[in-house]
Ligand code: SF4
């Protein structure tokens with residue numbers, strides 16, 4: 001039988017859909033899934049019986065004919081925006097702001113943060129929040145967990161857990177390392193739990209009247225929001241609700257603006273709304289490969305020493321850029337912390353195999369499924385092969401420019417973060433913080449139907 005050149009998408013996927021009538025068997029999706037993500041080469045369909053997918057959408061991003069694309073949620077969002085009985089809340093991820101301009105003819109890396117807020121308000125949003133707030137919360141919790149594991153001989157290395165494609169990959173292909181994953185939820189799912197608890201309380205809005213919509217560079221988030229382990233507001237209120245109602249990608253938001261005749265690049269700038277308005281620029285750099293580790297190190301330093309890093313030391317240049325596995329050794333209080341950043345899943349797979357073989361040692365490992373990080377997520381504007389590297393670099397530079405120009409570069413210095421701990425969560429890793437902001441993982445190797453291939 002002739003070998004198929006396309007990847008298989010599970011029929012029940014909440015992230016992706018496939019239309020075989022549009023497929024020209026170009027092989028781009030199979031290539032990225034096999035070589036960059038490694039999923040297509042890690043299982044045997046005869047054993048698994050069902051396609052295995054981590055929902056990252058890199059196939060959709062590569063597909064020239066839209067045979068594979070994200071499962072659209074923007075049409076539901078369009079409908080819900082007309083419902084005046086609901087409070088419509090949007091949260092926008094950091095990587096969206098430096099890429100959406102490409103859909104309107106602007107250069108990659110152009111920061112359209114303020115225009116996105118205006119555009120969403122014109123569409124009918126009641127509140128527009130910045131997910132860098134959720135990223136700051138993630139770091140408050142994750143840096144505390146890292147310090148605790150280091151000081152109390154916990155399980156190391158600790159792996160980051162904010163990329164849902166990576167989490168699913170570990171659950172299916174490397175369940176033996178699940179105790180190494182940070183228990184922290186992702187910024188989006190943390191922010192959503194906070195919107196449906198804290199925000200609902202301070203604004204005195206019945207949680208059932210809130211429609212919570214996330215704009216993300218990522219197709220995997222569409223599946224992640226359905227994980228029962230990340231949905232915490234229902235437990236808090238003892239009500240049948242979901243934390244995040246919809247996730248739309250950067251591409252979907254651009255479609256929404258275009259269909260509603262909103263010329264994004266021509267809009268004036270507006271500020272995000274309070275009380276989840278302000279994120280630090282450490283939260284913004286989450287969008288880049290290396291950004292999560294860098295943000296966590298800035299706050300871990302504070303937790304371990306009681307002091308902030310000096311301006312000259314705040315940038316961890318060795319874990320920035322497009323390298324495959326980037327490393328840093330950071331000395332804090334005479335403790336040497338060995339950090340690795342895996343830029344994309346194939347590099348993570350190689351590093352995990354070495355770690356399991358005890359060929360290398362690290363204390364802290366960042367893994368992002370997409371090469372370059374979320375700025376190159378599966379829901380971002382498509383780029384041609386020719387422009388791929390320059391676009392990635394421009395988006396990455398756009399994110400680091402926001403950081404270098406910001407005065408608030410540390411998550412733990414964010415006044416709104418201090419406020420939410422003072423008024424609601426108490427302190428990082430408190431009982432309530434743990435209930436709302438942390439999660440659990442499940443060994444899903446049974447999906448393979450009998451061992452992985454590689
Ligand atoms: S990238 Fe699209 S057109 Fe090409 S093989 Fe895959 S599904 Fe078919």
Ligand code: SF4
Pocket residue numbers: 056162163164165166217218219220221368369370373374375376377378
């Ligand atoms: S790296 Fe970012 S965009 Fe890519 S799958 Fe992970 S969270 Fe989504």
